Amino acid sequence: MSAEAWQVTWFTAGVAALSTLLILPFGTALAWLLARREWRGKSVVETLVALPLVMPPVATGLLLLKLLGRRGPLGGWLERTFGWEIVFTWRGVVVATAVMSFPLLVRTARVAFEGVNPRLERVARTLGAGPWRVFTTITLPLASRGLVAGTLLAFARALGEFGATIMVAGYIPGQTATLALSIYHLVQLGRDPEALGLLGISVALAFGAVWLSEFLLRRRPA
């Protein structure tokens, strides 16, 4: 494998891992709120969260580009306040993949929380455990398989994101080039053999992530 292919592979895996870690706390909290609480505007939030799953990724990307561009409302503020440039940088890749994989995490985690018997939580409460203790010692362990599966699905989605990423981060070799972007551009440049090499890596990574999530979902709870 060439140095370039390694760099692209590590960059893609690193960016996918970072974006998954970023959405994990928010996604888990939102999934729990959707599964266990009734609140005003719940259905609107539910729909909004699902949007990146069904909208054309390029359209989501355009929305992010307008928002996060250096002259966009959020992008301008981030650059002035923290000196963070998003568009055409690795941060843009992280944001795009995070937004695109968020629905997968939330939906899987929500199902996992809904699968936990609420009676067990109530029993724990009557025995004197506080809500946080109930969450960490009863709900979370019982939902853990679904949560891990959702995390891996989100990670796998982040590995392969293309449409939103190309809009927000562009294709800059060595800076924003992920596996998916590199495959597309290598084919455009007529460098098919190299593209096929990256294709092999993509298949291996995706296979590993999905297989692991299936394995964890099927495994009997300990």
Place this chain on the structure above:
Amino acid sequence: MPLRRLLALASALPLALAARAADLNVFAAASLSDALKEIARAYEPASGDTLHVNLAASSTLALQIRQGAPADVFFSADEAKMDDLAKAGLIAAGTRVSLLSNTLVIVVNADGGAAIASPADLAKPAIGHLALAEPQTVPAGIYAKEWLQGAGLWKKVIDKVVPTENVRACLAAVESGNADAGIVYKTDALISKKVKVAYEVSVADGPKISYPLAVVQGAKNGAAARKFTAYLASPPARAVFEQYGFLPAR
């Protein structure tokens, strides 16, 4: 029977029209977009033919033609793409002609864009992102890289380069303010109110820019394609190209 006669007439009509009017697939470099659209507006009613103009980077178009896209006419922004197709036997003999030339400019955002007094300023920290059409394959990017190399600047700016899909995407990156500067054709800069020309590369200093035009071998509408390419070389079409800032081929 008037009805039968009417039906016969109605069924013959599309045939008669098909014999005369052709649907032409014109594959043209992105930089030609606006000039070609204007030429098409005049050509379509006059000829009765319909033009389907596929605008993209010449490298993308050449790739599509190699892969069997049904192109009738190819209008490239560099000779190399045409050479590739000619070598592959995809250009109709005797139809190739170099029609236009162009010059390169450095553009910045019209609203508070970076100050550039000379090309060397591209190397300064104020320019964080320099948008170029993809510099290995897309003509505008190849020309820009060639010029930057000649000016001894390529190695100094290479880490800031944001490669774009075609020259119009490069222009858009500067228009949105996401790239601090970009190198495009002068003709692209002229159509945009959101960018200003910071530096113009003179014809003498710049690379030799040439736009060749040809009929694609095996074109479905060969005769109509030849007619249209002849029209593109005629004085009325040349006047439109000139109005958009294109130069005659050198």
